[in-house]
Amino acid sequence: MGGKFCVMCGKEDVKLIGRLCPSCYVKSREMVRVPRSMSITVCRICGSRKLKGKWVAPRGDISSSLEEEIISALELDEHVQEYHVDVGQMWSDTHGNNHFPLRISGSVEGERFDETKDVMVKVESTLCDSCVKRRGKYYEAIIQLRSREGNLGLDEKRFFESFFSREDAENLSDVVELREGVDYYFINRTVAKRLVAKFASEVKVEMKESYQRERIKRGKRDAKLVISLRL
Incomplete structure (x- = not known):
């Protein structure tokens, strides 16, 4: 045989991969x-x-x-x-x-x-990191939902929660219902701020930011973000 051929079966004039057809x-x-x-x-x-x-x-x-x-x-x-x-x-x-x-x-x-x-x-x-934090009710931010008229109504609460994405809902570590409104505790500060920005871009709302439980952690200033929303 003068041309290329498969060394296993002997076939000639076929495309070879290495030395095999x-x-x-x-x-x-x-x-x-x-x-x-x-x-x-x-x-x-x-x-x-x-x-x-x-x-x-x-x-x-x-x-x-x-x-x-x-x-x-x-x-x-x-x-x-x-x-x-x-x-x-x-x-x-x-x-x-x-x-x-x-x-x-x-x-x-x-x-x-x-x-x-x-x-x-x-x-x-x-347990994943988020569930560990959720079980320990860890939080970095609180969104305090209130009404300008006094007590917060159920419709207002539901309206605000309609803006929650799946990520927002899964990021909650606790929800506390009070006489004056509802406090939403978020594991991640960025998630809370993004939710508020989305809500405020579509709804006229009074918004105020403050901090609580300020301390020095690993040489850096650390505090819980509190965002007050009044509908």
Whole structure:
């Protein structure tokens, strides 16, 4: 044989990947690699998962989070041109370990491949930073909602809360209803200020900022922000 040929099957006049034709290449190589086992850290209260050292809000149930984690861990052979992943139903072995069966199909130079994998996933449950703070009723800012007319009505309270985004609501560590109005305790000062700015841009409201519990923390001045809103 004078020309190029596949060293495995002997085919001539075909495109080679290294020294193999596409058919022999996909038969002799692992097209997709995935860890045999992996772990995921999930908040037992809100379902957030820890990704690269940061807590990420859940976009679905725990199974969806696990599927995302597995798919992101896939390593494809450099010659794979297109692929599709089917994640099967999670099952548990006799030791309580969770397993996900995977079926990965795709092609290399028009040659189809189909591989099956099994990934064992260990779920570590803990509390995310936000839930730890929420449980301890930690807060950086208070929004005091009041009425110019005296007692705050239910309609006014509901109207203000209609401006809450999901992030705003999840950032609350406490809500205290008083005779004169409602105090909303926010874990993050920036979230509270952003909510107030959005509300004040659309509603005529008297707004006043002040600080309480001022102290020196790690050489820096630290205090709780209090934002008073009067409708």
